Structure formats: structure tokens, C-alpha cells
Amino acid sequence: MKSDGKLARSLGTLDRKILIKTLEEEIQQLQKKIEALENENTKTLIADRGGLQCALAKRHRIFSALHSPPLKGH
Numbered sequence: 001m002k003s004d005g006k007l008a009r010s011l012g013t014l015d016r017k018i019l020i021k022t023l024e025e026e027i028q029q030l031q032k033k034i035e036a037l038e039n040e041n042t043k044t045l046i047a048d049r050g051g052l053q054c055a056l057a058k059r060h061r062i063f064s065a066l067h068s069p070p071l072k073g074h
Contacts, residue, residue, distance in 0.1 A: 008065040008066045009065050016066050019066060020063065020066050023059050023063045024063075027059050027060065027063065030052055030055055030056040033052050034049055034056065037049040
């Protein structure tokens with residue numbers, strides 16, 4: 001199974017542009033949710049924030065891979 005980064009790098013130009021736009025929107029939404037939770041002070045919300053931060057990190061990795069050169073043969 002390909003990693004998210006390799007999969008992202010194997011996409012064509014149009015697919016990359018679509019995925020980049022989608023990821024930009026998701027990243028903004030996740031950042032807003034994290035900021036909102038940072039203002040709260042309960043253990044449940046801290047756990048929720050951790051999950052959101054993991055999701056955000058994964059999207060950043062894919063986003064970075066999309067800005068890398070395509071894999072050879074793609």
C-alpha cells in the first residue's frame with residue numbers, strides 16, 4: 001500500500017490542483033476548530049484537540065507531497 005505522500009505525488013496535474021484546493025479548505029477548518037478548543041479548559045476537549053492536530057498534520061504531509069515533483073513515470 002502506498003503512503004499518502006507517494007500516492008499524492010503519483011497524481012496528475014489536474015488531480016493535484018483539485019486535491020490542493022480541498023486540502024487548503026480542510027486545513028483552514030481544522031485550524032479554526034483547534035483554535036476554538038484551545039480556548040476551552042477541559043480534558044475531553046484537550047483529547048479532541050489532539051485528534052484534530054493529528055488530522056491536521058496528516059493533511060500537511062499530503063499537501064507537502066503534492067508540492068513535490070511527481071514520481072517518475074507519472
